[in-house]
Amino acid sequence: xxxxxxxxxxxxxxxxxxxxAQAQDEILNVSYDxxxxxxxxxxxxxxxQYEGGDALTISQSHAxxxxxxxxxxxxxxxxxxxFNQVLDVEILAENGFVAEDWQDQFPNNASPYYSLPAFMxxxxxxQEIDGWDDLARDGVSVIFPNPKTSGNGRYTYLAAWAxxxxxxxxxxxxxxxxxxxxxxxxxxxxxxxxxxxxxxVERGIGDVLVTFEAEALNISGQTEGYETVVPAQSxxxxxxxxxxxxxxxxxxxxxxxxxxxxxxxxxxxQEILASFNNRVHDEAVVEANADRFPETDxxxxxxxFGSWTxxxxxxxxxxxxxxxxxxx
Amino acid sequence: xxxxxxxxxxMLFAFAVIVLPVAAIFTRAFAEGAGVWLSAIxxxxxxxxxxxxxxxxxxxxxxxxxFGLCAAWAIARFxxxxxxxxxxxxxxxxxxxxxxxxxxxxxxxxxxxxxxxxLQPYGLQLMFNLTGIVLVSLFVTCxxxxxxxxxxxxxxxxxEERAALTLGASGWQIFSYVTFPNITWPLLYGAILATARAxxxxxxxxxxxxxxxxxxxxxxLQIELLYNDYNTTGAFAAATVLALLALVxxxxxxxxxxxxPARGATS
Amino acid sequence: MSLRIxxxxxxxxxxxxxxxDVSLTVAEGEFVALLGPSGSGKTTLLNAISxxxxxxxxxxxxxxxxxxxxxxxxxxxxxxxxxxxxxxxMSVAQNVEFGxxxxxxxxxxxxxARRARVAELxxxxxxxxxxxxxxxxLSGGQQQRVAMARALxxxxxxxLLDEPFSALDAQVRQTLRASVRELQRKVGxxxxxxxxxxxxxxxxxxxxxxxxxGLIDQIGSPEExxxxxxxxxxxxxxxxxx
Numbered sequence: 001x002x003x004x005x006x007x008x009x010x011x012x013x014x015x016x017x018x019x020x021a022q023a024q025d026e027i028l029n030v031s032y033d034x035x036x037x038x039x040x041x042x043x044x045x046x047x048x049q050y051e052g053g054d055a056l057t058i059s060q061s062h063a064x065x066x067x068x069x070x071x072x073x074x075x076x077x078x079x080x081x082x083f084n085q086v087l088d089v090e091i092l093a094e095n096g097f098v099a100e101d102w103q104d105q106f107p108n109n110a111s112p113y114y115s116l117p118a119f120m121x122x123x124x125x126x127q128e129i130d131g132w133d134d135l136a137r138d139g140v141s142v143i144f145p146n147p148k149t150s151g152n153g154r155y156t157y158l159a160a161w162a163x164x165x166x167x168x169x170x171x172x173x174x175x176x177x178x179x180x181x182x183x184x185x186x187x188x189x190x191x192x193x194x195x196x197x198x199x200x201v202e203r204g205i206g207d208v209l210v211t212f213e214a215e216a217l218n219i220s221g222q223t224e225g226y227e228t229v230v231p232a233q234s235x236x237x238x239x240x241x242x243x244x245x246x247x248x249x250x251x252x253x254x255x256x257x258x259x260x261x262x263x264x265x266x267x268x269x270q271e272i273l274a275s276f277n278n279r280v281h282d283e284a285v286v287e288a289n290a291d292r293f294p295e296t297d298x299x300x301x302x303x304x305f306g307s308w309t310x311x312x313x314x315x316x317x318x319x320x321x322x323x324x325x326x327x328x
Numbered sequence: 329x330x331x332x333x334x335x336x337x338x339m340l341f342a343f344a345v346i347v348l349p350v351a352a353i354f355t356r357a358f359a360e361g362a363g364v365w366l367s368a369i370x371x372x373x374x375x376x377x378x379x380x381x382x383x384x385x386x387x388x389x390x391x392x393x394x395f396g397l398c399a400a401w402a403i404a405r406f407x408x409x410x411x412x413x414x415x416x417x418x419x420x421x422x423x424x425x426x427x428x429x430x431x432x433x434x435x436x437x438x439x440x441x442x443x444x445x446x447l448q449p450y451g452l453q454l455m456f457n458l459t460g461i462v463l464v465s466l467f468v469t470c471x472x473x474x475x476x477x478x479x480x481x482x483x484x485x486x487x488e489e490r491a492a493l494t495l496g497a498s499g500w501q502i503f504s505y506v507t508f509p510n511i512t513w514p515l516l517y518g519a520i521l522a523t524a525r526a527x528x529x530x531x532x533x534x535x536x537x538x539x540x541x542x543x544x545x546x547x548x549l550q551i552e553l554l555y556n557d558y559n560t561t562g563a564f565a566a567a568t569v570l571a572l573l574a575l576v577x578x579x580x581x582x583x584x585x586x587x588x589p590a591r592g593a594t595s
Numbered sequence: 596m597s598l599r600i601x602x603x604x605x606x607x608x609x610x611x612x613x614x615x616d617v618s619l620t621v622a623e624g625e626f627v628a629l630l631g632p633s634g635s636g637k638t639t640l641l642n643a644i645s646x647x648x649x650x651x652x653x654x655x656x657x658x659x660x661x662x663x664x665x666x667x668x669x670x671x672x673x674x675x676x677x678x679x680x681x682x683x684x685m686s687v688a689q690n691v692e693f694g695x696x697x698x699x700x701x702x703x704x705x706x707x708a709r710r711a712r713v714a715e716l717x718x719x720x721x722x723x724x725x726x727x728x729x730x731x732x733l734s735g736g737q738q739q740r741v742a743m744a745r746a747l748x749x750x751x752x753x754x755l756l757d758e759p760f761s762a763l764d765a766q767v768r769q770t771l772r773a774s775v776r777e778l779q780r781k782v783g784x785x786x787x788x789x790x791x792x793x794x795x796x797x798x799x800x801x802x803x804x805x806x807x808x809g810l811i812d813q814i815g816s817p818e819e820x821x822x823x824x825x826x827x828x829x830x831x832x833x834x835x836x837x
Contacts, residue, residue: 488681490647490676491674491676491680492682492697494667494674495668495693496668496669496671496694498668505696
């Protein structure tokens, strides 16, 4: 009874709060957690150079990208998404929110910037950690988030696996041996990137933190006493973007959304992205920042594992490889 | 001999679980000085979050009062089919984890749920905005007023109401002259509990808010955001605001206890 | 005024009939007692008369008008409850004033008129200077008298009393009984009293209706009942009461 009346009452509120058709001079960018500062910088730059930018408002929503994808499925009115996991855009595509060929809609597989799992070590790199083999070494304490709960952690795991596959010529037994050694070296499994960083930085645990190069550069840039080491090989971590067609069509914001995403590929956009320690594709910008981003060979998930869905099922599903490894 | 020990244990518990954490909030918040604290809590997004939290509480409060009263009255005074079911229903928000509640609301009122989909053609959106936040806040707070008022109504006042009826009073007159004075304090107390709960709610709101910065971030959500943003001082500064709001609630509750000792003693 | 109850019946969910074809008349100024053990239906009958309860069958006529389904608030019957049911948050004066205060529109007397009437009634129950006290500060007997005054304030056509003295000790009960009787005679309003106490019924009422399991076994003046009990139940009930 309470709820019935509450619904009725809130419906009235809803009319007030939501309005019939939302004004078209606002778009919502639904993004992942740590992209807050990035888009706080991008948005004013975009609006400055955009015709009609004075009348346009860009709203931001930030949370775990899987949570965001689910929210969009439930009606969160995102005009576009800027995620850090391909899987989460795939889900939207599967459910008809995003075009099936979304990866062809923008350059570089619809990923204006990318990063890769790298290492953050203490100043001077006392343990001399240079590459993935060092993570399995005796006496090295490794920190990275739990792949079961963190996209960041999954990237680390897959990168290590991919490296091992190549190093041991596809000998899966030796790969598993290596992975076991690495997992044994992990002192603490935090649930997310933030937690892992806290463990490494504020609690001072571990010799190396494995996280995205962008993250590592950001932290070592802000805090004294840390260095970033980029291994010779790593895994490509794409940051996919897409227009949420279903919403944009309804709201008539398709063109604006596309223009916004295209801005990320413009020189100015790429410069801003690079300033946040992301790797970009614009040649000029790459050249200008070459010293900050050492060369590295990147595997792709598609090449090594077939697809993200396959990687997810094989390794991270219940009873998957990770479970098997952890059981030993 | 045992009494001092018991008291000591209770004090220790209170200190460890309540005093220490709360003190830590204020210590950490002011660790970089009052100036930093001030700029943190006046940052536009934090201000928006504070306002949204207060606004939600202001909307939820009168609705809770009205419908808490109606439900308590109906249950205490009438026998109707489903009465027992209503009693159980009212307890449900206590039994369900707030996150589960939020998910259920999404399922039903989200744009592709049964209710949400029906309303979509009219341009009505119930989730990921203030409405959604208000709805889940109502869910988690609705038992409080009923739970405080119902026991009082059930035990007292029925004869007085019947007397008023025979004296010619209308339903509204009976309620305002006879019933309401009997339940003013329990009502106030329930309302305060409900408000405190609404202000602090995190799980359910987190699911349905949509996390739109400056628009649908309540204070608890904003605190989490600041913390995840590596802005620890900012997070604790915002937490002090939340703690202060809670303090106001405590003071009000204390005032009620002072003026109506019986109410104060029961809790 | 004349009250006529015709063939009133009432059963509750269990199917047990609480009132079984009850008929009764009450004349102007008359004091009738409904006497019987618990479960005899006397309180049910009173509640039906007051309008707090709806009978399944039968009629209630007031001066020839059918009031069976008239809402309790519109019958203008003053009721005194076993628990007095005084409004605990109002003073004695406010309690007595209540029936006048809730009148609507043109019927509602002015504040001064109300105040005068309250003062008049408080004098009548000899509590003239206790108007500002609260029910919690009064003795049982005093509360009872206030309940009477409150019921009389609306100038009722009928006074209904539901075991009004049962919560009081013997001494107070006697005094109060007498003063209620005197009050009733003075005001001249008809009254129906429910009680299980035979002494009380015989002392206060003009006529007594002995009830047993939903039926009125016999109705008559105390003398008539004593002289010629109509049923074995009446006889044994009266014997037990003495």
